[in-house]
Amino acid sequence: MKYIDEYRDGGLARLISATIAREAQAGRQYKLMEFCGGHTHALSRYGIEDLLPPQVEMVHGPGCPVCVLPVGRIDDAIRLAMRPEVTLCTYADLMRVPASGGANLLKARAAGADIRMIYSSMDAVLVAEAEPARQVVFFAIGFETTTPATALAIRLADQKQLANFSVFCNHVLTPPAIRAILDVDHLPAGERVLVDGFVGPAHVSTVIGTSPYAALAAAFGKPVVVAGFEPLDVMQAILMLIRQVNEGRTEVENQYIRAVTPEGNLIAQREMAEIFELRDSFEWRGLGALPASALRLRNTYAKFDAERRFTIVPVPAADNPACECGDVLRGLKKPAACKLFGTVCSPQTPMGSCMVSPEGACAAHWTYGRFRDRVGAGAPRQAA
Amino acid sequence: MSPPRLRTRKLDIRGGRVDLSHGAGGRASAQLIDEIFRAAFDNPFLDQGNDQAAFDVPAGRMVMSTDAYVIWPLFFPGGDIGSLAVHGTINDLAMAGAKPLHLAASYILEEGFPLADLQRIALSMARAASEAGVAIVTGDTKVVERGKADGVFITTTGIGMVPAGIDLSADRARPGDRVILSGSLGDHGVAVMSKRSHLGFETEILSDSAALGGLVADMVVACGPSIRLLRDPTRGGLAATLNEIAQASQCGFLIDEARIPVRPEVAAACELLGLDPLYVANEGKLVAVVAPDATDGLLAAMRAHKLGRAACVIGEVTADDRYFVVMTTAFGGGRIVDWLAGEQLPRIC
Ligand code: SF4
Numbered sequence: 001m002k003y004i005d006e007y008r009d010g011g012l013a014r015l016i017s018a019t020i021a022r023e024a025q026a027g028r029q030y031k032l033m034e035f036c037g038g039h040t041h042a043l044s045r046y047g048i049e050d051l052l053p054p055q056v057e058m059v060h061g062p063g064c065p066v067c068v069l070p071v072g073r074i075d076d077a078i079r080l081a082m083r084p085e086v087t088l089c090t091y092a093d094l095m096r097v098p099a100s101g102g103a104n105l106l107k108a109r110a111a112g113a114d115i116r117m118i119y120s121s122m123d124a125v126l127v128a129e130a131e132p133a134r135q136v137v138f139f140a141i142g143f144e145t146t147t148p149a150t151a152l153a154i155r156l157a158d159q160k161q162l163a164n165f166s167v168f169c170n171h172v173l174t175p176p177a178i179r180a181i182l183d184v185d186h187l188p189a190g191e192r193v194l195v196d197g198f199v200g201p202a203h204v205s206t207v208i209g210t211s212p213y214a215a216l217a218a219a220f221g222k223p224v225v226v227a228g229f230e231p232l233d234v235m236q237a238i239l240m241l242i243r244q245v246n247e248g249r250t251e252v253e254n255q256y257i258r259a260v261t262p263e264g265n266l267i268a269q270r271e272m273a274e275i276f277e278l279r280d281s282f283e284w285r286g287l288g289a290l291p292a293s294a295l296r297l298r299n300t301y302a303k304f305d306a307e308r309r310f311t312i313v314p315v316p317a318a319d320n321p322a323c324e325c326g327d328v329l330r331g332l333k334k335p336a337a338c339k340l341f342g343t344v345c346s347p348q349t350p351m352g353s354c355m356v357s358p359e360g361a362c363a364a365h366w367t368y369g370r371f372r373d374r375v376g377a378g379a380p381r382q383a384a
Numbered sequence: 385m386s387p388p389r390l391r392t393r394k395l396d397i398r399g400g401r402v403d404l405s406h407g408a409g410g411r412a413s414a415q416l417i418d419e420i421f422r423a424a425f426d427n428p429f430l431d432q433g434n435d436q437a438a439f440d441v442p443a444g445r446m447v448m449s450t451d452a453y454v455i456w457p458l459f460f461p462g463g464d465i466g467s468l469a470v471h472g473t474i475n476d477l478a479m480a481g482a483k484p485l486h487l488a489a490s491y492i493l494e495e496g497f498p499l500a501d502l503q504r505i506a507l508s509m510a511r512a513a514s515e516a517g518v519a520i521v522t523g524d525t526k527v528v529e530r531g532k533a534d535g536v537f538i539t540t541t542g543i544g545m546v547p548a549g550i551d552l553s554a555d556r557a558r559p560g561d562r563v564i565l566s567g568s569l570g571d572h573g574v575a576v577m578s579k580r581s582h583l584g585f586e587t588e589i590l591s592d593s594a595a596l597g598g599l600v601a602d603m604v605v606a607c608g609p610s611i612r613l614l615r616d617p618t619r620g621g622l623a624a625t626l627n628e629i630a631q632a633s634q635c636g637f638l639i640d641e642a643r644i645p646v647r648p649e650v651a652a653a654c655e656l657l658g659l660d661p662l663y664v665a666n667e668g669k670l671v672a673v674v675a676p677d678a679t680d681g682l683l684a685a686m687r688a689h690k691l692g693r694a695a696c697v698i699g700e701v702t703a704d705d706r707y708f709v710v711m712t713t714a715f716g717g718g719r720i721v722d723w724l725a726g727e728q729l730p731r732i733c
Contacts, residue, residue, distance in 0.1 A: 010642070010716045017716070047717020231715050368719040371708045 007230030008046070016235040017051040024242050030056045032241050033331055034199040035178060037064030037359025038229040044368035046231040056238065059195060059331040060364075062177050062286055063204075065142045065170075066093050066357035067329055070283045072317040073170055074099040077139050080168060080310060081105065081113040087131065088168075089124035090139040092117045097353045100317045121146075121153035128157065128165035137306045141170040145203040147295065148268040151275040154297070154304050166306040169296050172282060174204045175212045176293035180284075181330060182220040193331040197241040199234065200226035202256055209264025213252045221250045228256040275301055285319070285353065286329030325352035328361050335362040336373045342366065395419045400499040407493065407527025417525060420499070421489075424506035425513070429486075429521035437521035439486065442545060449476035450541040456731045458501065458535055461575045462590030463667075465538055466505035470512035470520075471595045471667055472618070472733060473540040478600040479614040479670065481552045482544030487513060489540045490524040494533040505536065516595035518542070544597075549609055556612040557633035559703040562679040564672040566599065566686060567592070567694040568645040569622055573664035573732055574653045589649050594668030599691045603672065606685030610678030615671045619733055621663040623721045625671055626709045636704025639721070641714040643698045663724050665732045673701060 024030055034040055040060045043049065049058065062068050074097050081088035088105075095106045095117065109115040114134070118124055121138055128136035140150040150167060157165040184192040200213055205226045213224045223244035227237030237255045244251060254260055275298060282294030297305040306312070319325060323345070324338035335341050335354070345351040347363055354360035358367070395415060405412035422430050429437040453469040463471075470487065477484040489509065493502065513520050571592040578589060596616065603611060617625040622644070626637050646654075646661045654661050668691060674682050679697060686692030702710075709721040 008715055010714050013716045045719060046713050046715040047719045048715070050717040051715075367722050371706070371710050371718065371720050 007228070007232045009232065012232055013051060013235055016232070016239055020051075020056065020235070020239050020242060021053045023239070023246065024053050024055050025246065026055065028055060029196075030242055030245055031059055031194065031196050032056065032199060032238060033059045033061045033181065033193070033195040033197075034234070035061040035063040035174070036199075036201045036204070036229075037067065037357060037361075038202060039199050039227065039234055040064070040361050040364050041359050042229055042231050042234050044364035047368070048231060048234060049369065049372070051235065052238065056242065058238075059193065060328065060361035061181065061198075061331060062284070062329040063143065063174065063201060064329075064354070064357050064359040064361070065146070065172070066097055067325065067354045067360045068172065068177070068284045068286060069097070069141055069170055069353065070285045070317070071098070071100055071319055072283070072314055074104070075315060075317050076312050077168060078103055078105060078108045078113070080137055080306065080312070081108050081115050082111075083135075083310070085135045086310075087114040087116060087127060087134040087136045088139055089116050089118045089127055089136060091119075091141070093357050094139060094141065096350060097356050098320070098350055121149045122156065125153050125156050125160070125162065125165060128162045129160060132164055134164060135309075136165050138165070138167045139170075140167050143172060143174050143201070143204045144207045144272070147171045147272050147276065148207060148265075151271045154275055154301055155271070157304060158301070166304050166309045167297065168306040168312075169276070171276065171295040172284065173293050173295070174201055174208065175216060176290045177284065177287060178213070178216050180287045180290055182216065182222060191332065195222065195331065196245050197223040197225070199237045199241065200224045200252070202227060202229045202233070202259070205256065205260045205264065207265050207268050210252050210254050210260060210262050211264075217250050217252050223250050223253070225253045226256050226260055228259065274298075286326040320351050323352040325354045325362070328354055335365040336370065338362070342370065395499060397499045397503050402493045402495060402497040402499065402502065402527055404495055404527050404529070407525060413525065420503050420506050421523060421525070424503070424510040425520045426510070427519045427521065429519060435522070437486065437488075439521070441485075444548060445546040446543055447477050447480040447482045447546055448541070448543045449473055450539060451476060452537065452539045453733060454534070454537050454731050455576065455733050456534060457576070457579050458505070460579045460591055461588075462571075463593035464505055464508050465536060466508035467512040468593050468667060468733060469538040469540045470509050470516065470518075471593050473542040474516050474518060474595040474597050475616045475667070475670075477542050477544035478595075478597045479552070479616055480544070480546055481550040481600060481604050481608065481611070481614065482546045483601060484516065484518045484542055484544040484595075484597045486521045487518055487540050487542045488522045489520050489538060491526070492533050492537040493525065493527045494535055495527055495530040497535050502536065505538075512595065516597050547604055547608065550604055550611075552611060552613045554613055554615070554629050554632035557629050557635050557673045557701045558612070559635055559701050560676055561612055561673050561701040562676055562697050563626075563637065563639060563699045563701065564674060564679070564683060564686065564695055565622070565644065565698045566596075566670045566672070566692045567668075568647050568650065569617070569666060569669065570646055570650040570654060570659075570661035570664035572667040573621070573659070574650050574657075576665075576732055577657060578653065589647070589653065592666055592668035594691055596668065596670055596691060599670070599686065599689045602685050602689050603682060607674070607678040607681045610675040611682065612673040612675065617666050617669055617671055619665050620724055621661070621665060622671065623660075623662045623709070623724065626721065627707075627723050629673065630704075630707040630709055633701070634707060636702040636707055637699055637709040638702050639699030639709065639711045641711050643696055645694050645696065662721055667733065
């Protein structure tokens, strides 16, 4: 606990806050994007916005795995789970993510699907081992942070020669998403998010290291500071970004040196490369189809690939047309600017996945930050 | 005690199990009630052997409350489903400022449940009730087939008397009132979760499960009319409690995280489990909303009682037409303490 408290110290926060206020130049705007949902959550949960001067604006990025998962993939998972022979193992966050036609995994379970909530990918392997008569499918999602754990589960299932275990793989990669945010020249002016710098991923970077960001920082001329998820980490990263902007630098800096190295975790990388390969293209909610941005199982491990075992045929599916998650995920809109925010969309009745995951920008703003939205705050909103 | 009935053999409590005949209303039912519940609760009301308890009540305002307990596991560090079922209902009565008088208890038992466990639970209830000065005066027992319940479910109902001049209600908070918390947050929820094996996690944390009737009696004596309301932050924790009050009183709250006591072990466990202590259940704590000028007096009375030693002011009631509970974080920023979406963890009480 002492270890954790050090990174949440209010006294230190005030010191950094004062330094930021001193160094952020008046008359200049600093638009900084925190890529990760983990950072979005920390910003909201600790009220960091209140510790920043008005010229420093934080923009939420697409780094929330649940939020970028397209509706069609949730539909696929529900169809899988509805098969009588299948037991779908999933993280609890996914249970309430809206699928097409008002469906979600929670309702599918109530309707009889065998869906189990698990805490780690290994739990899914244990279920498969304990219940050989069931086809156990692990609903794998996440950035590079969770991919090694999925790889490990597959390796374990392979060692145990489990014929009834497979993975519905939705693992995606961080650098292509950052590129998609920065690569705006071809977009109409209204759709460009012009960020001045990035707070780079914490846990993702422990795996991939800081070097993958170097090409992006150089190509697009934007500074990146990799930061931990504790609130003081975020404050310090913001200060480092402001200094880079002030000095005209566009470097990749590492605030999170206690966990992140330039080359990352080579063992985890090797493990991932051994089991997964790049997909040609993958659909991201909000960002569209991005080339070489997601992983699937290599042919050697095809027998563990739920997409091949059950021949999942993608059915086109669209988000609720009024949901602005796409713009929120690209940093074009703030959650409160969505017309559904707080009216029909709340964590009790989410219309988009950004309202479901605790790392989603809408959920974070609803849960922690909405007391700041004074505009239109007439009648109190109905709570559950 | 009632005259002994004709019976050949006593219950095999050490090795026996509940079977369907124990709930069929025949001789086996009577034996189970006699040898486990009446033996444990031992009071003249039960000894009359009626289906109801009859007693005289003083004139005045009476409160009544009922609660069902489905906690799992049944035995956890610092308590069990029995003590919890007694404390929980006593506390619901006490939050009206009442002196708890009598409890009724009914049991849904699963076929196959060990009699030894049932006796352990009954004895724990008896101890909890006698410590709190209440009697378990009537009850009921049903048995369901294996798989139709999970060991034992208990429902307790209680009545209590409210002293004259005391009127506590969730809609009485007014802007400027102070919020007092009687002690540290999260102990019960974390103690229970630590027992749940799939979380793979062990701690020395004990549940705070306790009857708050005595503490409340002292508070009422010290500054009764100035207390606006009392609440015990059980399911949903402090966060749910404050939000409920905010809705009922059409006000907001501003609380200060740095002043909210959380044991370091509990904070560490919550960190590991991804929980927020503000949302974790307590079973022996209360929140008091009090008129500002009576704050010091009430605090002193609370701190003089063993269940209120760590009592402290954690914030105040604000005027807010959106009924927000806003907290200044220990980090220095502001945030909402919202209702919990979904359930944090099921079967915690
Ligand atoms: S408020 Fe709801 S509907 Fe609107 S963008 Fe957020 S998640 Fe989508």
